[in-house]
Amino acid sequence: MEFKVTSISLGDIYLTDGSCNIRVLGEGLISPTKDSASFVVYLNSFIIVDGGENKRVASDELRDRIVDSIREYFAGKGMVVDFE
Numbered sequence: 782m783e784f785k786v787t788s789i790s791l792g793d794i795y796l797t798d799g800s801c802n803i804r805v806l807g808e809g810l811i812s813p814t815k816d817s818a819s820f821v822v823y824l825n826s827f828i829i830v831d832g833g834e835n836k837r838v839a840s841d842e843l844r845d846r847i848v849d850s851i852r853e854y855f856a857g858k859g860m861v862v863d864f865e
Contacts, residue, residue, distance in 0.1 A: 784850035794822070795830075796850060803838065803847055804828045818863035822851060 784796040784803065791809040795802065806826035812819050827838035827847055838844050848864060855862040 784847055786850065786854040789820070794820070794851060796847060798846075802830050804830045804835075805847065805851070812861070815859075817861060819855065819860040821863045821865055822848075824848075824864050 784798045786794060786796050788795045789809070792806060794805045794807065796805070797803070805822055805828070807820055807822040809820050810818055824844070827844055829836045829838060838847070851862055
């Protein structure tokens with residue numbers, strides 16, 4: 782199942798696929814140009830936040846699905862996202 786972005790703040794992005802809730806840390810930016818990043822995502826900050834227990838995302842397959850969903854969300858808004 783594909784992840785859906787449910788909310789974005791200046792410091793994080795929340796996603797869900799209906800059964801798994803994810804929090805991704807990063808930084809919202811004010812872009813000086815259309816081609817500049819609007820958000821920087823920290824690749825080592827993917828956290829599963831289900832059931833009051835927080836765990837880091839360990840699976841490369843899960844991390845790739847999350848990255849793809851974030852990219853699609855920002856592309857759909859005409860915005861650039863960077864991953865570090």
